[in-house]
Amino acid sequence: MKKKLLSMILATAMVASVLTGCGGNSGSSGSTAASADASDSASGTEESADTAADSAAETGDAAADTAAGGGKVGVAMPTKDLQRWNQDGSNMQAELEAAGYEVDLQYAANDIATQVSQIENMINSGCQLLVIASIDGDSLGTVLEQAKEKNIPVIAYDRLIMNSDAVSYYATFDNYMVGTKQGEYIRDQLDLDNAAGPFNIELVTGDPGDNNARYFFGGAMDVLQPYIDAGKLVVKSGQTDFETVATANWSTETAQSRMDAIISANYADGTKLDAVLCSNDSTALGVENSLEANYTGDWPIITGQDCDIANVKNMIAGKQSMSIFKDTRTLASKVVEMVDAIMKGGEAPVNDTETYDNGKGVVPSYLCEPVFADVNNYKELLVDSGYYSESDLQ
């Protein structure tokens, strides 16, 4: 029965991979429900998402689980504050359970110590494999030593875990490609190869402790830097290096107040701002809030990532130009496939064994392909695919 379910998931996954360039899409409807959860969790209260099955496993028979093809999987997510992690967590839980696994799903309120102790508990309560989306890629080395001692494989989810030799695999969307797509979008919309310019741009990226942020920013700047060097793009604030344009915790409020300062110093006199590179949607939202309050010129091109509901609404309203769509169902399906292969004693599927060196060596990775959504294709990508319903976006 479990096998049947899993092969159904994998079959759907193969169909979806044709559409998305990655490992799958279970068709889980969890994303819509999770979106509602996400807005509910704005208070920042994070709760254990343990299932009833979880406590049964603690008192029950792990050996019998394994013999039946199941087992217990710990899933550590960073925060409920961002919509996407709610979707990632609930999609993965649903798919792992459908494949016959018990799931210990935890959110850590973006607090590193909380995440470390959650992982410790997972190790000590019989989890046989860990899937971890880290808060700070550099802070899990010590706790993961314990996982290694117990031969518990670790899959780094979305964000690479740095400087640890306990990481078996990495599953993510191609982070560098996320950045290049954002840069190319700005290049194409401003027609940088033909238009006279110069155009004013500002840069906003993510948390410096998140390894992904450097890939997003690096990918975008590999496209944009030549135009900055040629004087066709001008960063009036002068803020261009990664540390300066980084946004701690990817916080909307931090991005907003930085943008407030940039506008009052550089654009309050009516100078036109043509584009803002934002590495993701939470930072884009901060920039959009700031522009709404402080900027009177023509609205700039603004990039984003995740297709969060608030940002898709802004896209429809003309306040955000694009967002990278990383279908969390796709990544969850791929990770379930990886978990299943490892739990059955095999090797997980990978498609990149070169790019992601975590300081202890290259971590074999599966990279899913991101696509961009804008006002022209969001219906097809987000609504027709069942990711959101029409009413989610109203």
Ligand code: BGC
């Ligand atoms: C993820 C993005 C997300 C950001 C903030 C990154 O690691 O790849 O999708 O927007 O974290 O949570």
